[in-house]
Amino acid sequence: MILARQLRSGDLTAVWVPDSDQEAMRDLTRTRDDFKAQEHKARQQLNAFVLRHGYHWPSGKKRWTQTHYNWLESLKFEHEWLQIVLQEYIHAVKLASARVDTMTTQMMELLPQWSLAPVVDCLVALRGVDKISAMILLAELGD
Numbered sequence: 001m002i003l004a005r006q007l008r009s010g011d012l013t014a015v016w017v018p019d020s021d022q023e024a025m026r027d028l029t030r031t032r033d034d035f036k037a038q039e040h041k042a043r044q045q046l047n048a049f050v051l052r053h054g055y056h057w058p059s060g061k062k063r064w065t066q067t068h069y070n071w072l073e074s075l076k077f078e079h080e081w082l083q084i085v086l087q088e089y090i091h092a093v094k095l096a097s098a099r100v101d102t103m104t105t106q107m108m109e110l111l112p113q114w115s116l117a118p119v120v121d122c123l124v125a126l127r128g129v130d131k132i133s134a135m136i137l138l139a140e141l142g143d
Contacts, residue, residue, distance in 0.1 A: 016142055025114055029139040032103040032132075039096035046072070046089040053077065064097075107135060 006012050018026070043064065050057075055075055057063060072090055077083050111117050111131065116138045123134035 018142055021115060022139070022142060025110075025116075025135070026139040028103070028107060028110070029136045032100065032107060033136070035096065035099045035103055039093070039100050042089070042092040042096045046093050049085065049089055050075065053082065064093075069094075104132060107132065111135065 003012070047063075050072065057068065057071065062068070069090070072086070075086060077086065108131065111120060114120075114135075119138055120131060120134040123129050123137065124131055
């Protein structure tokens with residue numbers, strides 16, 4: 001009876017409960033976000049290692065390009081084990097980037113099957129909004 005009175009008086013607020021498709025897309029976008037964080041951390045660790053040993057990438061030049069990777073791989077250290085550390089950091093960055101790319105590709109392949117795909121297309125029409133950003137926004141907010 002109490003709920004009926006509250007509903008009639010307008011004291012209750014409607015809530016939307018996400019369905020399993022929505023939850024699955026939310027998990028997918030959050031996983032990609034986790035992978036992006038891992039990529040960011042791996043890049044920071046590699047940069048810190050290189051800087052700690054006195055190597056500096058020229059300012060004004062873009063990082064994480066093939067040229068940058070070539071430069072990183074050409075660095076030489078006095079101790080062999082530092083060379084091993086460098087190679088492991090480079091490998092960690094490349095692996096993290098590949099995971100982000102794989103997840104992004106999978107998201108784009110699954111987009112047409114998602115019930116909110118038309119809304120994603122509408123959001124993409126806004127300046128500065130790409131499909132991944134629109135998918136993340138809609139996965140978190142719902143319909």
